[in-house]
Amino acid sequence: MKFDRxxxxxxxxxxLIPGGAHTYSKGDDQFPSLxxxxxxxxxxxxxxxxxxxxxxxCSMGLTSVTLGHAFEPxxxxxxxxxxxxxxxxxxxxxxxEMANEFLSLVPMHHMIKFAKNGSIVTTxxxxxxxxxxxxxxxxxxxxxxxxxxxxxxxxxxxxDFGVPEEISNLSVTFKSYDLTSLVELFExxxxxxxxxxxxxxxxxxxxxxxxxxEAIEITHKNGALFIFDEMITGFKTxxxxxxxxxxxxxxxxxxxxxxxxxxxxCALTGIREVMEMGGIDKPGKEKLxxxxxxxxxxxxxxxxxxxxxxxxxxxxVIEKNHATGTEIINGxxxxxxxxxxxxxxxxxxxxxxxxxxxxxxDGKINAGYRTLFLQEMxxxxxxxxxxxxxxYTHNHEEILxxxxxxxxxxxxxxxxxxxxxxxxxxxxxIKPVFRKYI
Ligand SMILES: Cc1ncc(COP(=O)(O)O)c(C=O)c1O
Numbered sequence: 001m002k003f004d005r006x007x008x009x010x011x012x013x014x015x016l017i018p019g020g021a022h023t024y025s026k027g028d029d030q031f032p033s034l035x036x037x038x039x040x041x042x043x044x045x046x047x048x049x050x051x052x053x054x055x056x057x058c059s060m061g062l063t064s065v066t067l068g069h070a071f072e073p074x075x076x077x078x079x080x081x082x083x084x085x086x087x088x089x090x091x092x093x094x095x096x097e098m099a100n101e102f103l104s105l106v107p108m109h110h111m112i113k114f115a116k117n118g119s120i121v122t123t124x125x126x127x128x129x130x131x132x133x134x135x136x137x138x139x140x141x142x143x144x145x146x147x148x149x150x151x152x153x154x155x156x157x158x159x160d161f162g163v164p165e166e167i168s169n170l171s172v173t174f175k176s177y178d179l180t181s182l183v184e185l186f187e188x189x190x191x192x193x194x195x196x197x198x199x200x201x202x203x204x205x206x207x208x209x210x211x212x213x214e215a216i217e218i219t220h221k222n223g224a225l226f227i228f229d230e231m232i233t234g235f236k237t238x239x240x241x242x243x244x245x246x247x248x249x250x251x252x253x254x255x256x257x258x259x260x261x262x263x264x265x266c267a268l269t270g271i272r273e274v275m276e277m278g279g280i281d282k283p284g285k286e287k288l289x290x291x292x293x294x295x296x297x298x299x300x301x302x303x304x305x306x307x308x309x310x311x312x313x314x315x316x317v318i319e320k321n322h323a324t325g326t327e328i329i330n331g332x333x334x335x336x337x338x339x340x341x342x343x344x345x346x347x348x349x350x351x352x353x354x355x356x357x358x359x360x361x362d363g364k365i366n367a368g369y370r371t372l373f374l375q376e377m378x379x380x381x382x383x384x385x386x387x388x389x390x391x392y393t394h395n396h397e398e399i400l401x402x403x404x405x406x407x408x409x410x411x412x413x414x415x416x417x418x419x420x421x422x423x424x425x426x427x428x429x430i431k432p433v434f435r436k437y438i
Contacts, residue, residue, distance in 0.1 A: 001379060005050040006037035013037070023062060024433050030385065032375035033427025042069030044393035047383060055383035056401050060391050063232055063353065066258040066321065067311060068393030074261045077307035081300040092299045094306070101309055102267060105240040108249045111275035113268045113291045114302070118231045118256035119148040121268040122197065124278075124291045125252045126152055129195030129225040131288050132274050137193045139185055139224075141176035144199055145434075147229060157434040177204050177211045179218070186222045195219075195251075197227040200242035203348035203355045209246045216248060225251040225274065231266075235259060236321070236352040236389070239312050263304035264295075317392050318352075324390035324399060325351025331403040332356075339410045344417065345373070354388040361417045367429040368421040369413065375425060376412045380405035 010028055013020040021027045028037065036049030045068055047057045060066065067074065081094070099112050115121050126138045138152050147153045154160065155168030172189060175181035176198065186193060196219045201208050219226045228250040230241040235258040238245035243253055251274055256266030268275075268291070276282070278290030311317065329347055332354075336342045343363055348355040358370035370386060377384035382405040416424045 001034075001053050002051050003034060003036065003049075003053075006035070009037040009050055025062065025385075027433075029431045030433065031430065032371050032378065032425070034375050035378050036383065044068045044070075045391055045395075045398045053381075055378070055381055056398055056405075057391075058382060058384045058388045058402075060389050061262045062257070063236070063389045064257040064260075065262040066235055066317065066389070066391050067261045067308065068391050069262070071261055071311075071393070073311050074263075074304050074307040077303045077310075078263070078300045081303035084299065086299045087295070087297070091297055092302075094299050094302045095297050098302045098306060101306060102240075102255075103269065105309070106243065106253065106269050108243065108271075109253065109269035109275075110272035111270060113275070113278065114296050115266045115268070115291050115293065116264040116295050116298070116301070118229075118254065118266050119150055120291060120293070121254040121256065121266050122148045122227075122229055122231075123150045123152065124268050125227045125254055125270070126195060126197060128252065128270070128274055128277060128288070128290065129227065131277055133194040133224060135192055135194040135224070136170050137189055138171045139182075139193050139196045140171070140173060141198055142173035143176050144202065147197060158432075158436045159434050161436075176202065177206055177208070179211065179214055182215055182218060186218065186224075191223065193222065193224045195225040195227055197229055199233060200228045200230065200246065200248075200250075201233050201237050201350070203350050203353070205349060208242075209248070212246060212248055216250065227251065228253040230254060231256045232353065235308075235312065236318075239318050259308060260301055260305035261308045263301040264298070265301040265305040311392075315392070320392060321390040321394075322351040324394045325354055325388070327399050328388055328390075328402060329354060331399070332406055335403065335407045335410055339407075339414050341410055341414060344369070345410070345413070352390070354390075356386045356388075358386070358413075360421075366421070367431070368425060369416065371427075371429040372416055372421040372425045373409050373413055374430070376409035377405050380408050382406075 019027055036053060038050050039047045040050055041048055045057055046054055048054050102112055103109060130136060140147055151163045151167045152171050155163035156171045160168055172185060174185045200212055216226045228243050230253050234241040234255045243250060252268060252270035254268050259265055277288045329349060329351060332347045336345055344359045346357045357365060358373055360366040360369055374384055382402055412424055
């Protein structure tokens with residue numbers, strides 16, 4: 001596999017675009033040296049890089065593409081909308097169609113606001129919570145990876161450069177799925193926490209439902225609002241997401257990623273009492289400037305969302321995607337046992353999002369070994385970053401292709417464990433996205 005054009009791309013792009021990409025997790029420091037630097041096009045579950053190499057895609061547009069790349073039923077609807085124009089002086093009628101459609105999926109919520117990015121809707125949710133409660137603090141799990149690139153979240157990570165301390169101090173954290181930790185937080189900051197925002201489900205093998213049910217009760221008892229961030233769980237754990245699957249009512253929920261099969265459509269839904277604070281139909285009330293963006297109502301992305309919802313309604317996408325995930329989990333576990341690597345490589349039992357962990361011979365999580373595994377998967381035609389998110393176009397052929405690459409990569413991993421990953425890895429280990437220094 002040649003990466004000549006990729007290497008050229010890497011050389012130039014950092015002079016043009018800070019970070020070389022528009023999501024840090026797509027950056028060069030998140031992949032082995034022997035990896036494609038940029039994608040030319042994709043179809044179904046496959047992508048082709050700038051050198052013409054073909055790869056099986058695993059994270060599918062950072063989990064946003066759950067049907068498949070260039071998925072015809074979505075494209076058909078987008079093309080129709082494109083012909084009609086994409087942005088007007090007044091709202092497009094498609095906004096009402098989408099509002100009705102989306103809210104019919106989440107009957108516990110009464111109003112919806114659209115946006116182009118997830119960070120915009122999570123930030124809007126915390127702003128509403130602050131306005132509604134008159135409190136300043138935002139709470140979220142310290143051990144969850146990402147909620148927004150805005151200051152209220154990033155200021156709490158290692159990457160707090162450029163965020164005033166006064167802002168970072170307004171966010172407080174607890175341990176995920178740990179009620180004691182949440183209760184302690186409310187005790188430490190009485191009457192100060194405006195909301196708790198959390199992903200409803202991650203790679204957690206305890207009782208998510210029991211935790212969330214009680215966490216919502218505790219939060220309400222303490223006068224705060226509860227927000228589900230369904231950016232990743234939405235259209236993956238269930239249709240539309242964990243709130244319907246678990247039959248729970250958070251005050252607000254944020255949606256994005258797979259809602260429009262990769263097109264830029266995100267949404268904030270919530271109960272009327274909170275959401276209507278962003279309205280203009282109650283003269284005399286203080287005006288809250290909620291989400292107000294030029295491209296929020298862009299018609300073709302909304303059309304992509306409508307087509308995606310329609311496809312989910314008519315086909316068993318969730319069932320098929322979970323079956324794909326389960327087959328890969330079981331296949332990987334068999335391969336790991338065969339190679340006595342169960343202690344070194346682990347895969348989560350979450351068929352909607354398979355997360356892999358890589359350890360050294362002593363059982364410690366190790367970036368060098370992780371990078372080596374990614375390098376070998378890529379060498380065998382799988383664009384793998386340590387996670388697999390099943391899409392509707394991952395079929396039997398794709399499952400076998402993944403497992404074959406997984407087996408070959410395990411063989412190299414096993415050899416490397418005898419000495420060091422460094423004898424097999426070309427280039428440097430991947431660095432954490434959230435780090436203090438470059
Ligand atoms: C749980 C969660 N919330 C929010 C976001 C932010 O979404 P976006 O990248 O569209 O701004 C992400 C992105 O990865 C996410 O994983």
